Amino acid sequence: MSTDLAWLLLCTALVLFMTPGLAFFYGGLVKSKSVVSMMMLSFGSLGLITVLWVLYGATGIGAISEGSGVSNFFGSPFQDFGLTEAVKADDATLGGIAFGATFAIITVALISGAIADRARFFPWLLFAGIWATLVYFPGQAWVWATNDDGDYIGWIGAGKGILNGTGALDWAGGTIVHQAAGAAALALALVLGRRKVGFSKEESQPHNVPLVLIGASILWFGWFGFNTGVYGADEGQTSLIFLNTLVTPAAAMLGWLVMEHFKEGKATAVGAASGIVAGLVAITPACAHIDPWVAMILGFLAGAVCAFAIEMKFKLGFDDTLDVVGIHLVAGFIGCVSLGFVAKYDGEGLFYGGGVDLLWSQFASSVIVIGYAFVVALVVGLAIEKTIGLRAKEEDEVAGIDLVLHGEGYAMD
Numbered sequence: 001m002s003t004d005l006a007w008l009l010l011c012t013a014l015v016l017f018m019t020p021g022l023a024f025f026y027g028g029l030v031k032s033k034s035v036v037s038m039m040m041l042s043f044g045s046l047g048l049i050t051v052l053w054v055l056y057g058a059t060g061i062g063a064i065s066e067g068s069g070v071s072n073f074f075g076s077p078f079q080d081f082g083l084t085e086a087v088k089a090d091d092a093t094l095g096g097i098a099f100g101a102t103f104a105i106i107t108v109a110l111i112s113g114a115i116a117d118r119a120r121f122f123p124w125l126l127f128a129g130i131w132a133t134l135v136y137f138p139g140q141a142w143v144w145a146t147n148d149d150g151d152y153i154g155w156i157g158a159g160k161g162i163l164n165g166t167g168a169l170d171w172a173g174g175t176i177v178h179q180a181a182g183a184a185a186l187a188l189a190l191v192l193g194r195r196k197v198g199f200s201k202e203e204s205q206p207h208n209v210p211l212v213l214i215g216a217s218i219l220w221f222g223w224f225g226f227n228t229g230v231y232g233a234d235e236g237q238t239s240l241i242f243l244n245t246l247v248t249p250a251a252a253m254l255g256w257l258v259m260e261h262f263k264e265g266k267a268t269a270v271g272a273a274s275g276i277v278a279g280l281v282a283i284t285p286a287c288a289h290i291d292p293w294v295a296m297i298l299g300f301l302a303g304a305v306c307a308f309a310i311e312m313k314f315k316l317g318f319d320d321t322l323d324v325v326g327i328h329l330v331a332g333f334i335g336c337v338s339l340g341f342v343a344k345y346d347g348e349g350l351f352y353g354g355g356v357d358l359l360w361s362q363f364a365s366s367v368i369v370i371g372y373a374f375v376v377a378l379v380v381g382l383a384i385e386k387t388i389g390l391r392a393k394e395e396d397e398v399a400g401i402d403l404v405l406h407g408e409g410y411a412m413d
Contacts (some may be wrong), residue, residue: 001091008095013230015102019046019109025215025273026113028208029322033400034117035207035410041112046105049132053101059086061137062100065147066153073155074138081255087128093309097230099324100140107136107177111377113322114185115390117195118397121366121405123390130183135373139176142369143168144230156365166357168365169347171241172227174285174336179366180373185320187282187377192391196398209269214274220249223280227287237345240288245280248287248299252331254277255303263307271307274327278306280336281331289343298338302331311331329370336366 006038027035053062059080065071082084086093099231108128112119142154142390152158152167159167168175181307190234206212227245228238257267282302283295290298310326313319318327341349350352384390392401 005061005091005095006094008099008229008231009013011225012099012102013097014222014225015229016046016222017108018102018152018219019043019106021215021218021222022106022109023109023215024211025219025277026116026274028211028213028215029113029206029270030116031305031400032207032410033402035400036062036406036408037119038112038116040121040406041116041119041124042109043098044110044121045109045128048125048129049105049108050101052129052132053104053137054097055082056131057104058097058100059083059135061133061380064141064154066140066147066358069159072153073142075141091129096231099314103140103173103177103226104132104136107173107181108132110178110181110324110328111184111188112243114189114320115192116321117401118192118391120390122391123388124383126388127188127377127380127390129386131373131377134376134380135180135184136176137353139180139369139373140173143170143173143176144172151323156369159361162364162368163361164357166361168336169286169289169335169339169343169358170285170293170365172230172284174281174332175366175369178281178284178328178332179336182325182327182332183370183374184377185324186318186329187374188381188390189320189325190320191378191381192319194317195321204342206270206346212273216276217381219275220280223249223284227284230288237288240292240345243292244283244287244290244295246297247292248302250280251296251299252282252303255279256298256307257303259304259307274310274323275303275307278302278331281328282335284332284339285335286343289345289347293343294342298335298342302334306330333366333370338360353399 007322019042023039029037045316056077060077061075063214064075086097109230142156144157145154147153155161157167159165224245228241253272253275256271260271261267279299279302309330312324339349340362341351343349343353343358347358350359381390396404
């Protein structure tokens with residue numbers, strides 16, 4: 001086994017571990033009587049999306065063709081169904097497919113934080129499968145698909161259409177992972193409406209802060225695989241990516257805590273954990289393209305802005321339970337668009353002598369992905385809610401949905 005393949009497989013395991021970490025993070029934030037339900041939304045995504053990725057995501061919908069037309073936008077769903085041909089390929093190809101699966105899993109799992117305390121399990125899985133098929137599977141190819149020569153062929157990576165020939169930079173998923181998940185979370189929050197109990201700031205306190213910190217720690221640990229496992233980095237670039245993945249969330253945590261101190265008069269452990277996640281999201285698209293001192297500024301800015309952004313749900317009235325919009329959508333947008341100003345490697349931002357072309361590509365690709373992910377989630381979510389019902393019954397929601405939906409509970413009293 002080569003060193004590169006060993007590292008890829010290790011990074012795959014690290015990213016897979018992020019989904020249980022997310023479950024811990026989310027589980028600590030919800031009410032004690034809906035912890036199992038919340039964590040099951042993540043574990044359900046792990047099971048379903050893995051199967052769909054192997055059946056048709058990796059080499060079908062997720063493998064777009066070069067050129068234009070439907071196949072360049074949406075791939076071919078039944079091309080190499082079940083990896084019957086890919087399994088004959090070399091180890092690196094299969095390792096890359098496994099690595100890609102872990103990205104698909106956690107992207108979908110992120111969305112579930114917006115509907116905590118009130119979503120039913122099997123309708124959620126139906127939504128997750130449809131949304132992944134229509135948004136994430138083709139979307140990841142828009143960003144990262146390449147031809148045999150290593151040239152980008154997706155409309156985002158290659159800069160097609162409205163991007164005017166300038167490919168947008170997104171190293172590990174600021175657009176199709178975090179902004180897409182955040183947009184879908186907003187749509188589902190609107191579909192399901194507010195919780196019966198727990199929407200106000202006073203009522204929405206986490207039931208287990210240590211569990212939140214454990215989850216954030218696992219996410220940070222796994223994120224080193226998330227960013228450094230992406231194909232195409234050379235040795236020096238990998239070290240830069242690793243360092244930026246360390247320093248950005250650290251600075252973001254400080255930015256969040258400073259903002260929290262001025263707003264609330266105190267710095268909280270949940271704020272520290274949330275700041276870490278905001279910094280990890282912001283550095284995801286930028287980790288290979290900026291210097292560490294810039295990464296620190298980016299992190300501090302993302303942490304401070306997201307600490308403010310999560311308050312907007314109370315002002316605007318949408319119940320994004322665990323702040324997927326305020327953290328993943330906002331920090332993902334900051335990380336992507338900032339590259340239009342500060343990109344230094346593999347692209348030149350405005351501050352390094354580049355023109356406005358890259359800035360336009362970063363902005364336009366983000367807005368289009370946000371809009372597409374939102375509309376698909378809204379339509380699919382409404383269809384499920386109006387037919388089989390996505391939201392739990394009011395009396396079950398108030399009592400706590402763990403026992404009703406899963407027959408077991410973290411808190412049985």
